[in-house]
Amino acid sequence: xxxxxxxxxxxxxxxxxxxxxxxxxxxxxxxxxxxxxxxxxxxxxxxxxxxxxxxxxxxxxxxxxxxxxxxxxxxxxxxxxxxxxxxxxxxxxxxxxxxxxxxxxxxxxxxxxxxxxxxxxxxxxxxxxxxxxxxxxxxxxxxxxxxxxxxxxxxxxxxxxxxxxxxxxxxxxxxxxxxxxxxxxxxxxxxxxxxxxxxxxxxxxxxxxxxxxxxxxxxxxxxxxxxxxxxxxxxxxxxxxxxxxxxxxxxxxxxxxxxxxxxxxxxxxxxxxxxxxxxxxxxxxxxxxxxxxxxxxxxxxxx
Numbered sequence: 001x002x003x004x005x006x007x008x009x010x011x012x013x014x015x016x017x018x019x020x021x022x023x024x025x026x027x028x029x030x031x032x033x034x035x036x037x038x039x040x041x042x043x044x045x046x047x048x049x050x051x052x053x054x055x056x057x058x059x060x061x062x063x064x065x066x067x068x069x070x071x072x073x074x075x076x077x078x079x080x081x082x083x084x085x086x087x088x089x090x091x092x093x094x095x096x097x098x099x100x101x102x103x104x105x106x107x108x109x110x111x112x113x114x115x116x117x118x119x120x121x122x123x124x125x126x127x128x129x130x131x132x133x134x135x136x137x138x139x140x141x142x143x144x145x146x147x148x149x150x151x152x153x154x155x156x157x158x159x160x161x162x163x164x165x166x167x168x169x170x171x172x173x174x175x176x177x178x179x180x181x182x183x184x185x186x187x188x189x190x191x192x193x194x195x196x197x198x199x200x201x202x203x204x205x206x207x208x209x210x211x212x213x214x215x216x217x218x219x220x221x222x223x224x225x226x227x228x229x230x231x232x233x234x235x236x237x238x239x240x241x242x243x244x245x246x247x248x249x250x251x252x253x254x255x256x257x258x259x260x261x262x263x264x265x266x267x268x269x270x271x272x273x274x275x276x277x278x279x280x281x282x283x284x285x286x287x288x289x290x291x292x293x294x295x296x297x298x299x300x301x302x303x
Contacts, residue, residue: 009288026094
């Protein structure tokens with residue numbers, strides 16, 4: 001089996017697989033199947049008694065599967081991790097891998113509307129069947145909602161003015177495409193930093209469309225319940241908002257970074273960090289795949 005790099009180029013590939021500390025007869029979950037690269041590598045380390053279950057809500061991912069009695073693709077959002085595993089009679093697992101963010105395939109497919117390089121209808125849905133798309137966010141959200149999204153999810157300083165500009169423009173006609181949205185916001189783009197600015201705008205809208213941060217929190221909470229003692233949680237994030245959630249959860253057992261203690265003053269945390277600091281791509285890997293630049297890999301095991 002070979003990685004489907006035409007669909008997605010895995011980042012920190014070896015580090016992710018090694019981080020799972022795979023047991024041949026163990027049960028593993030890849031919650032972001034995508035091109036199947038990580039899943040195939042996990043599967044190759046399993047024997048006939050081992051099991052691999054993978055999640056992906058994007059129907060395109062089905063094209064990258066293979067037939068095996070101990071491999072299952074679950075076409076669902078990983079926010080419902082526990083329920084779906086229960087349906088497959090899985091109550092404990094030895095490792096969970098999450099490679100967050102948008103796959104290369106989704107970025108490169110113009111019609112999906114994820115990329116700032118391609119003019120497409122405002123979409124950005126990871127699940128094509130979902131009712132909420134970027135079009136509804138841009139054209140139907142209240143000005144205050146848009147400002148909050150740009151401020152919190154895009155970390156953009158001119159969030160209020162940007163939201164006001166969008167709401168004023170859409171009075172005349174809907175903003176239908178990515179190019180139209182970029183043109184509406186062009187005056188806010190800092191000179192020589194236009195690419196970063198638009199990437200932050202698209203990130204903010206995409207997070208809202210797919211509820212990415214809430215989905216991540218749901219998955220992490222369920223992962224703790226599912227992992228067997230010593231089981232590994234391997235998570236790769238691509239922006240500071242995701243990484244902060246993962247970092248706090250692994251270090252302190254909470255999403256906001258607050259430390260909870262029991263009656264005796266012992267810290268209540270279900271995970272132990274395997275890596276105290278995140279792993280990041282080498283300069284060589286960044287040169288080969290520029291999208292890996294912002295990746296941070298964190299690994300923890302169940303106490």
